Amino acid sequence: MSIMLFIELFSFAAEFPFWDEFKTKFNFIAVDYLIYTYEVVENINQSYPIPMLIFGLAVCIFLILYFFRKKGIFKYAFSDQMRFGERFIYTAIIVISSLGMLKLLQNKQAEFSSNTYVNELTKNGVFSFFSALIANELDYQQFYSTLPEKEVYTLLKKELLQENENFTNTKFDNITRKREGKSTENPNIILISIESFSAEFLQKFGNKQNLTTSYENLASDGIFFTNMFATGTRTVRGMEALMLCVPPTPGNSIVRRPNNDQLFSIATILKKKNYDLKFIYGGDGYFDNMNAFFGGQGFTIVDRNRGNPLPENIKTERINIEDKDVTFENAWGICDEDIYNQSLKMADLKTKSNQPFFQFIMTTSNHKPFTFPENKISMKEGSRESAIKYTDYALGEFIKNAKTKSWFSNTVFVIVADHCASSAGKWEINTEKHHIPAVIFNFKSTKMEVGKLASQIDLMPTLFSLFDWNFENATFGKNIFIMKPEEERALIGNYRTLGLLKNNIFTQIDDHKNTRQFLYNHENKTISNELKLKNEVLKKVTISYYQAASERFKNGKMKERSN
Structure with a gap:
């Protein structure tokens, strides 16, 4: 539970500095951060007060867990007597629905406006991250200098x-x-x-x-x-x-x-x-x-x-x-x-x-x-x-x-x-x-x-x-x-x-x-x-x-x- 809360809170908090620098939700740059672990850790250490951030997240996790315990949420969640078969059905529905949504939904479906900022704000950060992980690409038009298409060609x-x-x-x-050549010989190539x-x-x-x-x-x-x-x-x-x-x-x-x-x-x-x-x-x-x-x-x-x-x-x-x-x-x-x-x-x-x-x-x-x-x-x-x-x-x-x-x-x-x-x-x-x-x-x-x-x-x-x-x-x-x-x-x-x-x-x-x-x-x-x-x-x-x-x-x- 603590690990899951840390991941959720950390990813939520990370979206703010990421937006501040790139003006987008998570994309392949965030995936890139996982590839270049050393550089990223060094950059974060030099840019942000890491000990204070970790301490703040720990305090938030403690408060959430304390609230759950105070309200009896843990007791309710773990005392349910639902049969295994019923649990299996509910779990299967959730898993199949989630996988189906991952297959059907694409991050670009959130892009309904000509305003890039509006499009990015409508996206879910975590979903954007995994979409970028699957696509393995960074959109050139959005992030790099461009020229008119005819001039490019x-x-x-x-x-x-x-x-x-x-x-x-x-x-x-x-x-x-088309290259004009005369040879008809086809040597083996290794x-x-x-x-x-x-x-x-x-x-x-x-x-x-x-x-x-x-x-x-x-x-x-x-x-x-x-x-x-x-x-x-x-x-x-x-x-x-x-x-x-x-x-x-x-x-x-x-x-x-x-x-x-x-x-x-x-x-x-x-x-x-x-x-x-x-x-x-x-x-x-x-x-x-x-x-x-x-x-x-x-x-x-x-x-x-x-x-x-x-x-x-x-x-x-x-x-x-x-x-x-x-x-x-x-x-x-x-x-x-x-x-x-x-x-x-x-x-x-x-x-x-x-x-x-x-x-x-x-x-x-x-x-x-x-x-x-x-x-x-x-x-x-x-x-x-x-x-x-x-x-x-x-x-x-x-x-x-x-x-x-x-x-x-x-x-x-x-x-x-x-x-x-x-x-x-x-x-x-x-x-x-x-x-x-x-x-x-x-x-x-x-x-x-x-x-x-x-x-x-x-x-x-x-x-x-x-x-x-x-x-x-x-x-x-x-x-x-x-x-x-x-x-x-x-x-x-x-x-x-x-x-x-x-x-x-x-x-x-x-x-x-x-x-x-x-x-x-x-x-x-x-x-x-x-x-x-x-x-x-x-x-x-x-x-x-x-x-x-x-x-x-x-x-x-x-x-x-x-x-």
């Missing part, structure tokens, strides 16, 4: 269109570009997303610990992108960027949001070329909604099925990684060597059918608790550095085994980080904590370093252009190779702060409709010296990227059928 289309491309129609909001693989771990970028020998050997034998930036700070952001090739929209990743199936993605392009698609993950892909997302784009799921079924609307095959195929496993999933063995197994099976395959592999070993099989590397488990070294070792063994396969000569490997290590938990954006390595390996023995500033969202469209494919592209990704210096850019953000890195300036927009700009240092990848006089062109381009991405997902324009 005019700027965006100018940003996206490259040589050898034409828009498929003249609608003002159509971003689908995309490896390595957990928390920061550029700072590579010797190329100054690390002296000799942790990534295998990766750097692949980089020297392939196409090495040395100036690439992750869009976000979490695995699902990396997946979103690599699959959908879109900027990081406010709130959580699209991977975790409702209605995220059948979106235009790299899978759309690959399916038109008859690729077999597999998502291979060493844990249970139920986590972070990964299975629903990949299944919704047409992938076969290969994971550790722990009894969590796919959503009813996702009709796809699911292959369970059997215990006999696992040599080591922790809370996050099987070790990298085991997941790569699954990749080899699936590739062998698909080669027999003479169909090109695409695999999206998500590794897990470079994640706390940093455990892995014994006697593989010279370092003991338990540290980030040892996990990096094991991850690199497993990658090297995978490529060594792949080279013995008949399909290797016709397979291109794309090896990239999902995000940087130690990059989560920040409200402000640290650009150096988004710098990641990326390699395209085994493409016609091509060896080169590409130092152009680029984003994770550009990697796969660049690969398809490298193949000289004829394809339609409705993503925000571009071909890195033909970017002119003035076109180079990276889109990076977190849950609430969004930014564009371009022309030595980092432009940052936030959920208070603020815009800030900083000078960017290319050598150490950091920002400094906030600019007093803003570059209005970059401000508008930044807004255009994020406003269009948010609007297109919200209104269903990202769906395959819309392109």
Whole structure:
């Protein structure tokens, strides 16, 4: 009883300072507070007299309990002789009604006025919180700087269109570009997303610990992108960027949001070329909604099925990684060597059918608790550095085994980080904590370093252009190779702060409709010296990227059928 009263009183009291700062009832920002616990606790400690607030709540709880006891409410409530069957009926009615209301009611149904304040005041704070938790998004129009829609698309289309491309129609909001290509070859593609693989771990970028020998050997034998930036700070952001090739929209990743199936993605392009698609993950892909997302784009799921079924609307095959195929496993999933063995197994099976395959592999070993099989590397488990070294070792063994396969000569490997290590938990954006390595390996023995500033969202469209494919592209990704210096850019953000890195300036927009700009240092990848006089062109381009991405997902324009 005391705990429930504390939660109710605390949530009631919390609505006042939240309204004072954001002029709304609880939304995804409140959900965000649960994600960034350390920052929030520190901020509250510095902003409010916490001991006095806790004492005040304790006094209120004591007075309420005293009143209940004085009036005999507890005695009445716990002395009722109602039969179990009757209690069950009443309970069932309450539970079913509550669940039904949660299904039927939507927070936006309270919005009947053109006045935002009126709409927000009509909402229930707790219901708003759980609605935001389910939706996983922050409404761009309400919280961020905006431009007229036609101006947004005019700027965006100018940003996206490259040589050898034409828009498929003249609608003002159509971003689908047709690329003219000549090749009919469809090589196999294995995309490896390595957990928390920061550029700072590579010797190329100054690390002296000799942790990534295998990766750097692949980089020297392939196409090495040395100036690439992750869009976000979490695995699902990396997946979103690599699959959908879109900027990081406010709130959580699209991977975790409702209605995220059948979106235009790299899978759309690959399916038109008859690729077999597999998502291979060493844990249970139920986590972070990964299975629903990949299944919704047409992938076969290969994971550790722990009894969590796919959503009813996702009709796809699911292959369970059997215990006999696992040599080591922790809370996050099987070790990298085991997941790569699954990749080899699936590739062998698909080669027999003479169909090109695409695999999206998500590794897990470079994640706390940093455990892995014994006697593989010279370092003991338990540290980030040892996990990096094991991850690199497993990658090297995978490529060594792949080279013995008949399909290797016709397979291109794309090896990239999902995000940087130690990059989560920040409200402000640290650009150096988004710098990641990326390699395209085994493409016609091509060896080169590409130092152009680029984003994770550009990697796969660049690969398809490298193949000289004829394809339609409705993503925000571009071909890195033909970017002119003035076109180079990276889109990076977190849950609430969004930014564009371009022309030595980092432009940052936030959920208070603020815009800030900083000078960017290319050598150490950091920002400094906030600019007093803003570059209005970059401000508008930044807004255009994020406003269009948010609007297109919200209104269903990202769906395959819309392109």
